[in-house]
Amino acid sequence: MSSKLIIALDFSSADQALAFVSQLSPHDCKLKVGFELFVSAGSEMVSKLTEKGFDIFLDLKFHDIPNTVASVCKAAAQLNVWMMNVHASGGAEMMRAAYHALHENENVNTPKLIAVSVLTSMSDEQLQQTGVNALAKEQVVHLAGMVQQAGLDGLVCSAQEAVILRQKLGKDFLLVTPGIRPAGSAKGDQSRVMTPTDAISAGVDYLVVGRPITQAKNPLAVIQKINAEVHDAL
Numbered sequence: 511m512s513s514k515l516i517i518a519l520d521f522s523s524a525d526q527a528l529a530f531v532s533q534l535s536p537h538d539c540k541l542k543v544g545f546e547l548f549v550s551a552g553s554e555m556v557s558k559l560t561e562k563g564f565d566i567f568l569d570l571k572f573h574d575i576p577n578t579v580a581s582v583c584k585a586a587a588q589l590n591v592w593m594m595n596v597h598a599s600g601g602a603e604m605m606r607a608a609y610h611a612l613h614e615n616e617n618v619n620t621p622k623l624i625a626v627s628v629l630t631s632m633s634d635e636q637l638q639q640t641g642v643n644a645l646a647k648e649q650v651v652h653l654a655g656m657v658q659q660a661g662l663d664g665l666v667c668s669a670q671e672a673v674i675l676r677q678k679l680g681k682d683f684l685l686v687t688p689g690i691r692p693a694g695s696a697k698g699d700q701s702r703v704m705t706p707t708d709a710i711s712a713g714v715d716y717l718v719v720g721r722p723i724t725q726a727k728n729p730l731a732v733i734q735k736i737n738a739e740v741h742d743a744l
């Protein structure tokens with residue numbers, strides 16, 4: 511079974527990231543490259559990781575006019591990433607443009623395209639300050655429907671929202687969830703956290719875990735523990 515664990519490679523240099531990755535196997539995890547590593551180490555970093563056989567989730571949350579997002583998605587697909595994302599709040603037209611850009615020349619390596627709904631750091635009050643007259647969880651469900659209608663493969667969401675989203679969106683829509691903490695590990699700045707077991711039981715497809723692994727004394731032991739939990743919960 512392909513791994514459901516995506517490790518967030520939040521490192522500030524190529525050397526740090528590659529030293530960490532040297533102990534990992536593509537059978538045990540996928541890797542997420544976000545802003546910090548991409549800006550510090552460039553797109554060559556992504557190529558180095560795919561050459562080692564890892565599935566890469568390029569987490570750059572594109573949000574711009576449809577033509578620009580379509581072009582950057584096409585460029586990102588050239589890096590042979592497994593998955594990439596856009597912001598759902600960029601609108602249906604932007605998401606459709608991104609999807610069509612990736613599927614123009616259909617081939618087996620077309621990356622999965624998912625959307626970020628409401629950032630988990632946003633409170634209801636902060637969301638309303640932006641002019642959205644809904645609770646964050648209502649807005650997540652609303653955006654999720656738009657994402658699915660635009661043809662995308664899935665959504666980044668908090669595990670707390672997974673049960674309702676799974677019911678509304680069916681079994682084939684991917685739910686990708688950060689804020690996962692193995693029992694007993696520190697929450698850091700994440701406020702709404704869930705264990706791997708609970709997240710899988712709630713219908714989550716992929717777990718994004720950063721610091722509980724990257725800052726662990728024994729990262730491999732944490733990876734094995736999470737993979738065993740996921741295996742038991744499926």
Ligand code: C5P
Nearest residue numbers: 518544629630688689700718719720721
């Ligand atoms: O270290 P930690 O497990 O908290 O890392 C979670 C990762 O998921 C980070 O790379 C963070 O940027 C990302 N993320 C998140 N919440 C979101 C979207 C992405 O924590 N809503």
